[in-house]
Amino acid sequence: MSAASEVFSGPLGDELLRRLERASREARELLGLPDPEPGFRGVDLDVVQALIAALRSQVPEDELGAAAISEQEAALERLCHRFETRFEALERVAAAIAEVREVTSPREMLLRAPAALCTGSVFERAILSLVKGGRIVAEAAFFAGQDRVAATTLAQLQANPLRLEHTLIETEVLRRRRATIVVDADVHPRVDRDTARLMGWRSYAAAPLVVGSQVAGVIHADRGPGQPLDVLDRDVLWEFATGLAQAYESTTLRRTLRGERDQMRQFLDWLGARSSELTDAPVTLSAGGHAPLPPPPPLPDASPAGRGRDDRVVFEGLLTRRELDVLRLLAEGATNRAIADALVISSGTVKFHVNSILRKLHAANRAEAVTRYLRLMGMRVP
Numbered sequence: 001m002s003a004a005s006e007v008f009s010g011p012l013g014d015e016l017l018r019r020l021e022r023a024s025r026e027a028r029e030l031l032g033l034p035d036p037e038p039g040f041r042g043v044d045l046d047v048v049q050a051l052i053a054a055l056r057s058q059v060p061e062d063e064l065g066a067a068a069i070s071e072q073e074a075a076l077e078r079l080c081h082r083f084e085t086r087f088e089a090l091e092r093v094a095a096a097i098a099e100v101r102e103v104t105s106p107r108e109m110l111l112r113a114p115a116a117l118c119t120g121s122v123f124e125r126a127i128l129s130l131v132k133g134g135r136i137v138a139e140a141a142f143f144a145g146q147d148r149v150a151a152t153t154l155a156q157l158q159a160n161p162l163r164l165e166h167t168l169i170e171t172e173v174l175r176r177r178r179a180t181i182v183v184d185a186d187v188h189p190r191v192d193r194d195t196a197r198l199m200g201w202r203s204y205a206a207a208p209l210v211v212g213s214q215v216a217g218v219i220h221a222d223r224g225p226g227q228p229l230d231v232l233d234r235d236v237l238w239e240f241a242t243g244l245a246q247a248y249e250s251t252t253l254r255r256t257l258r259g260e261r262d263q264m265r266q267f268l269d270w271l272g273a274r275s276s277e278l279t280d281a282p283v284t285l286s287a288g289g290h291a292p293l294p295p296p297p298p299l300p301d302a303s304p305a306g307r308g309r310d311d312r313v314v315f316e317g318l319l320t321r322r323e324l325d326v327l328r329l330l331a332e333g334a335t336n337r338a339i340a341d342a343l344v345i346s347s348g349t350v351k352f353h354v355n356s357i358l359r360k361l362h363a364a365n366r367a368e369a370v371t372r373y374l375r376l377m378g379m380r381v382p
Contacts, residue, residue: 002342019079027051062239089121089236094143096120097243106252110217113244115140117221121236124224125150127157130210135161139217153198161191170206174215179230179238180205200225205234207241219244274327314376326353332371372380 016360028035028334031054058195067184096106096116103109124144138157164171169182185201195201209217210301219241223229263371277279315324322370329339336350343350363369 024051027055030055035308067346072086086232086235089232090239092120092238093236093243096240097247100244101247104251104255106248106255109248109251110242111140113219114140114221116212117219117237117240118142118144121221121240122223122233123205123221123237124227126219126221127154128217128219129157129162130209131164131174131215132161135163136218137161156198157195162195168192170218171187173206173218174208177208177210177215179205179234179241181205181231182235204324205237207227207234207237209241209248211245211252216248217246267270311373312376319357323353323357325361326350327357327369327373330357330366331373 025035028051031051063336096119099120100109100113100116104364110128110130113128117123117126127138127141129138131137138154138161141150141154141157142240143153160167163171164174167190169188173180181203182188182191182205183203184203185196185203188196191201199220199222203222204222204226206221207219208215208346209219219237221233222236223233267290278367311324311328315327319327324337325343334342336347336354339345339350357363357369358365360371361369363372
């Protein structure tokens with residue numbers, strides 16, 4: 001039943017499932033058999049075939065008629081063929097996703113995805129694009145047996161990234177977060193004309209790449225210029241896009257955790273070394289004061305303040321512009337009075353913003369808030 005559950009996922013699978021269940025139910029009624037146990041779903045082809053055979057054995061062949069029997073057998077054969085075709089298609093997609101999961105670099109995973117999709121399906125061409133600044137920017141492309149054409153097409157798509165406007169099919173795909181098939185793409189009013197001419201599209205499939213709660217990109221695929229697609233192609237692309245997004249998110253999380261682990265190990269090594277020095281050092285009495293401890297080693301990805309990352313992007317939707325101004329000054333070591341003077345606001349207003357920052361960053365105090373700011377910015381934490 002587990003394999004059947006995978007086969008009957010998606011819109012086409014639902015229709016096949018309904019047909020099998022209806023045939024099973026009608027056969028049981030004619031044979032006078034009891035209904036199956038609650039929760040049972042009649043998706044076993046062997047069960048359906050056995051019920052049909054039982055019906056045929058109770059009705060004389062001359063009453064059924066040769067034509068009726070032949071039509072019944074042909075319908076069952078078509079249903080079995082669609083079942084087997086769907087099972088094989090989804091099995092190939094699962095193998096393609098398993099191959100992609102072996103890649104440890106998130107970016108390399110995206111670059112290899114189009115080739116993996118075409119290898120594990122009937123698609124001949126695939127393009128993966130990422131959403132950047134209201135546009136979809138092509139990142140990788142694969143055309144079976146046409147590496148040079150794929151590279152040229154990718155360069156042309158990158159030179160003219162498609163703007164996500166409300167009239168485009170791709171905009172709706174990203175908004176609804178579902179795969180779709182576009183037919184008559186060469187004349188469809190919601191298909192970008194330049195892209196359609198470049199790809200030679202008659203029909204194509206598109207699916208969003210949803211990573212976590214964010215739509216990160218979109219995958220386009222077809223069977224070649226001018227070739228039609230069917231509903232199973234849409235379900236195959238959606239299955240691949242879903243598996244790729246999960247693999248990408250998992251790989252990114254593992255890489256982040258490895259970085260955190262390395263940073264923690266480095267800090268613990270430093271702390272252990274300092275503890276040994278303090279344990280072995282002779283005790284010296286002095287009138288007052290002590291030499292400061294040397295700072296811990298810099299983090300692996302340390303970068304100068306303000307370089308490489310825009311804090312407005314990092315904290316977008318979390319902190320207001322004024323709260324971000326206050327947090328920047330806090331990170332520079334400014335007091336409430338200094339922040340008030342720099343921003344031309346009262347000290348009471350500064351305290352209000354600081355409390356709001358602590359609440360939003362789930363920080364217990366100013367120092368913890370500054371530490372989280374520096375870490376999110378990829379800067380060295382003192």
